[in-house]
Amino acid sequence: MQVTANVRVVPIPSESAMHTGVTNVYLVGSGQVLAIDSGEALDHHKWMLRGYLAATEQTEIALTAITHHHFDHSGNLKWVHEFLHSDVLVHERGIPLLKGKLPPPEAVRILQDNEVIDIGNGVRPRVLFTPGHSVDSVCYYVEDTGVLFTGDTLLGNSTTTVQDLASYRQSLKMLSELPNLTVICPGHGQIVRDPRERLLGLMEHRAQRDRQILATLDGAGPMSAWDIMMKVYPENLDKRLRRPATRNVQTHLDQFKQEGRLTEVPGSRRKPNEAKLKREKELAKAQDKVLRQAKKIEAERATAALRAQEAPTTADWSRPPTYELIGRAKD
Ligand SMILES: [Zn+2]
Incomplete structure (x- = not known):
């Protein structure tokens, strides 16, 4: 789905109470495009991306940049490299948080705050370091067209979760002052066509919560x-x-x-109940075994159903009806 002349969105349906409905992957530019975020490591996320690329003429993902390290944004970084031959762009703060999720180092480029990614055809998204939702959250801003990609720093249909409120407030303020801002492409939910009002609204929402x-x-x-x-x-x-x-x-x-406005009476943590933990672990193991068996039975049934197509239906007929021509084929 086209957002602007240079931006398309692949909205992937996703189940979560945290955000409504969709996880968005954006394709920026034309031909060899920049993907912003990679979706979650689930088959239907990969199918949606593949399907979208297949349906869009001469579009390939050359680069994939993520907005932060959370699994629903970074889940397919290895996959985009291995199967789509895309390089991967990650802000320096995200690197330590993505252990085991990145393709080999030669396919990874480390982004700095304010760096401009040149993806050709005059489309030049700038990296904006906007911590708050997570310590490594970044936005990407294409100033010419006023398009801002926010990941989970700002969502389409709901408020986001915040890890560090002071940083988050500064990030919102910085984004609300961007020149020429016209549209926000969030990590989840609908495109935001009144970006400044939404940013100021969120700042006010936090002040009200205070x-x-x-x-x-x-x-x-x-x-x-x-x-x-x-x-x-x-x-x-x-x-x-x-x-x-x-x-x-x-x-x-x-x-x-x-800010020195509160005193905290420290809480006391519950000691782990070793016997209970052990019981839970054993139960999980037993359940996994049943699930594996069930999957095996399912696969065997599917195979048997296919096999059955290869032979006559002897289970239904001891002698199947037969057909014989009356007279001759040619009168
Ligand atoms: Zn997130």
Whole structure:
């Protein structure tokens, strides 16, 4: 699907409570294109990419740059190199976080903040280091056309999770001040056509969260991040988002603590119950064995069903009907 003259999006359906609906891989340029992100290491992600390339004349992925190291963005870096012969571009902060996920070193290029990637035909995305969602988050900005690729720093249909709130706020501010910004291509969800409003909205959303958390704590005595989350977030919050929401509350608390506005009463960690861990491990092993057996039976059935096509249906007929011509073939 075309986003602008030089940008196409491959929206890949994906199941996750964290974001709605799709994981986006972008193809930038024409002919030998730059892919932004590589999707998740699942067959249907690879099929979608392959299918899209096959359906688009004379398009090959020459370079693949990722927005951050998370598995749903970096999952196919080895695969794009091995099967599509693409080189892989990673920001220097991402390298230590991608152990075992990268193709051989000769196929990897390390990106610096502000570096311009020249992909030909005058399309020149710039690398912008925008930590916050993760320590290695980057955006790519094509200033001529005002197209910004944000990965998970800004999502199409929902707010994102934040690891370091102070950095995240700075990153949003920097992005909101980009000259000529006209469209945001997020890592998940729909294309954003009102980018500046969305960035300012997110900054305001965080400021509002600050106020809510402070108001909740005001005069309340010590509270855990979970208890604060249960008060601050709407009652109809998807239950699967409670832990991510608590982590978000935690980032606000961390920032307040850094600013000297909070004291923390340290928690105490539960000691691991060795016997329970052992039981869980054994159970998982037993389940894996059953799953393997089931897969084997499934494969055997499929093979048997195919084999059955090779011979007459003797199970149904002891003597199948036979056919004989009445008279002669030529009258
Ligand atoms: Zn992510």
